[in-house]
Amino acid sequence: MTSVPFCSLKYAHDQVKSEVEKAIDGVYKRGQFILGTEVEAFEEEYAAYSGARYGVGVASGLDALTLSLRLLGIGAGDEVVVPAHTYIATWLAISQVGATIVPVDAGQDMLLDLKKVEGAITTHTKAILPVHLYGAVCNMTLLTEMATRHELKIIEDNAQGQGAYWKDSMTGSIGNCNATSFYPTKNLGALGDGGAITTNDKQLYEKALVLRNYGSTDRFINPIQGFNSRLDELQAAILRVKLKKLTKWNEKRKEVAQTYFNEMKGVGDIILPPQTEGSVFHLFVIRTKQREALRSFLFQKGIGTMVHYPVPPHLQGAYTALNFKKGDFPISENLAETVLSLPMWPGLTEEQVAWVVEQVKSFFAR
Ligand SMILES: Cc1ncc(COP(=O)(O)O)c(C=O)c1O
Numbered sequence: 001m002t003s004v005p006f007c008s009l010k011y012a013h014d015q016v017k018s019e020v021e022k023a024i025d026g027v028y029k030r031g032q033f034i035l036g037t038e039v040e041a042f043e044e045e046y047a048a049y050s051g052a053r054y055g056v057g058v059a060s061g062l063d064a065l066t067l068s069l070r071l072l073g074i075g076a077g078d079e080v081v082v083p084a085h086t087y088i089a090t091w092l093a094i095s096q097v098g099a100t101i102v103p104v105d106a107g108q109d110m111l112l113d114l115k116k117v118e119g120a121i122t123t124h125t126k127a128i129l130p131v132h133l134y135g136a137v138c139n140m141t142l143l144t145e146m147a148t149r150h151e152l153k154i155i156e157d158n159a160q161g162q163g164a165y166w167k168d169s170m171t172g173s174i175g176n177c178n179a180t181s182f183y184p185t186k187n188l189g190a191l192g193d194g195g196a197i198t199t200n201d202k203q204l205y206e207k208a209l210v211l212r213n214y215g216s217t218d219r220f221i222n223p224i225q226g227f228n229s230r231l232d233e234l235q236a237a238i239l240r241v242k243l244k245k246l247t248k249w250n251e252k253r254k255e256v257a258q259t260y261f262n263e264m265k266g267v268g269d270i271i272l273p274p275q276t277e278g279s280v281f282h283l284f285v286i287r288t289k290q291r292e293a294l295r296s297f298l299f300q301k302g303i304g305t306m307v308h309y310p311v312p313p314h315l316q317g318a319y320t321a322l323n324f325k326k327g328d329f330p331i332s333e334n335l336a337e338t339v340l341s342l343p344m345w346p347g348l349t350e351e352q353v354a355w356v357v358e359q360v361k362s363f364f365a366r
Contacts (some may be wrong), residue, residue, distance in 0.1 A: 002355040004343045006304030007185055011347020012249060016241050020191075023237040033233045035213065042236040043196070045243055049163075051170035052178070052198035054205035057231025058212050061159040061181020064195035065093030067211055067229060068155045068177040069127070071197075071204050074099050078126040081152075083112040084312055084329035085336075086131045090157050091313045093179075094129070101322065103314055105329040109274045110134065110285065110339075113331070114142050118150075127153040132161030132171050134308070134341075135187065135253075135282030136274060140166040140174045155179065158198075160282035162187045163250040167278075172198045177208075182231075182239060187253070187282050188246050190235040252346035253281040256353055260284055260342065263357040268364030271338075283308055287338040294363050295340060301359045306341045 013020075027038060039057050047055030058064050074080060076098040082090055085106035094101045104120050107113035112130050128147055130138040138156075147154045154175035158164075161171040162180055172178040180186075182194035197208050210217055215226025231239075261275055264286070271287040285308060288294055295305050312332045314324035326333060343356055 001302045002352055003302040004304060004348070004352045004356055006306050006341070006343050007345050008347065009184065009189070009345075011345070012242070012245070016245060019241045020238050023241050024234060027234050027237045035230055036233045038233045038236040038240065039231055042231070042240045042243070045240060046196055047198055049170075049243060049246070050158075050178075050180075050198045051173035053200045054198065054202070054208075056197045056199075056205060056208040056212060057236055058195045058197060059229040059231065060193045061157075061179060061183060061186075061195040062089045062093055062096075063212075063227070063229040064159075064179030064181065064197050065090065065129075065155065065157060066096045067208060067227065068179050068197055069093055069097045069099065070211060071177050071207055072127060072153045072155070074126050074153075077124065079122060079124040080127045080129055081112075081117055081120050081125060082129045083131050083133070083332075084314055085110060085332035086133055086157070086313065087159070087309060088313045088316060088318065089159070089181075090129060090131055091319070099126070100124070101319075103324075103329060103332075106331045106335055108331070109136065109276075110335060111136060111138050114139055114146070117143075117146060121146075121150050121152070125150065125152055127155055129155045129157060130175075131157040131159075132164055134273065134285050135160050135164055135280040137161065137164050137166045137171055137276055137278045140169065140171075144174065153177070159183070159186065159195075161280060162282075163246055164280040165278040171278075173200065176201060177204050182235065187250060187280055188239065188242055191238050192232070192235055194231050194235045194239065196231065249346035250280045252348075253344060254279075256344060256348050257281040257284055259350075259353050259357065260286075264360060267361055270360070270364075281344055283341045284344040285339050285341050287335070288340060289338060290363075291338055291340050294360070297363045298356075298359055301355070303356055303359055304343060307339060308341050309339075310336055312336050 159181035
């Protein structure tokens with residue numbers, strides 16, 4: 001039996017160990033731990049990687065989303081269109097600025113259903129918040145057209161899409177103000193929490209620098225009420241090392257995905273994820289009605305899996321006050337019941353991937 005953890009950071013971290021240790025040591029010796037040269041350099045490098053003009057490091061992906069909404073002036077009385085099928089953080093950011101969540105069901109590609117977006121737009125709508133969920137890419141051509149037609153802002157939730165692209169543009173460079181997360185298991189992960197805002201708008205960039213740092217323009221001068229949401233100098237130094245490997249690690253993910261696609265076509269009742277160009281496979285999410293049985297079968301064979309996500313935000317206790325009920329977003333609810341994330345990380349060996357494929361096939365052959 002081959003052991004296949006659902007996710008392991010060991011392969012990636014072994015590759016950068018000595019460089020990361022050197023980077024940490026450098027910060028330690030310089031003794032500047034908040035908003036120093038590492039954060040500044042990382043912001044430039046991450047923005048360049050993302051094809052955006054500017055980057056601003058913040059404390060988490062949730063903060064990157066929340067600050068993006070604030071930067072665009074979105075608050076109470078404003079409506080934000082968001083996928084019903086996403087991680088709850090996307091919704092929480094909208095709640096945090098006091099705006100109104102307007103969920104739209106997922107399409108068969110598991111992303112925001114663009115056919116349903118226009119029906120959700122009202123005179124109060126201020127923004128659309130697409131999520132490049134699982135590292136798959138939303139159709140940004142259609143979304144941009146829609147946003148332009150209705151004079152709406154776009155905020156890309158690129159927490160799971162670092163390195164992904166839509167046509168000629170990297171995700172995180174298309175919306176007005178975009179958010180990503182450096183949670184350790186993300187395609188680009190820190191050794192702790194972290195996030196970033198990317199934008200092409202100089203004014204938003206300058207405002208973001210102030211907003212994330214107590215609203216301070218100069219030391220102890222605070223023209224606006226801001227937040228303490230800064231990316232740590234240590235995390236920035238680590239992320240700079242890891243960023244150099246991101247393209248290679250994403251390629252590895254794509255190779256694993258390609259094998260899954262080739263080998264699992266037509267197996268049992270499995271629905272494979274869409275094979276969109278530009279996806280970076282943060283997760284490889286299949287669907288099956290026999291999810292729980294498959295999951296425990298794979299577990300017995302030493303294969304780790306996860307469910308992203310078992311309860312959609314509209315049915316979470318956190319959102320009972322919004323009075324959504326089962327049946328409101330049927331496709332998202334069906335996804336919650338059928339999705340299964342297979343092992344996906346750079347460093348999975350051919351033997352491990354073959355074992356996953358073999359065991360999935362043998363489950364359906366029983
Ligand atoms: C789609 C999505 N949005 C937002 C977030 C929030 O990021 P963080 O955990 O860094 O706050 C995450 C990850 O956790 C995510 O997967």
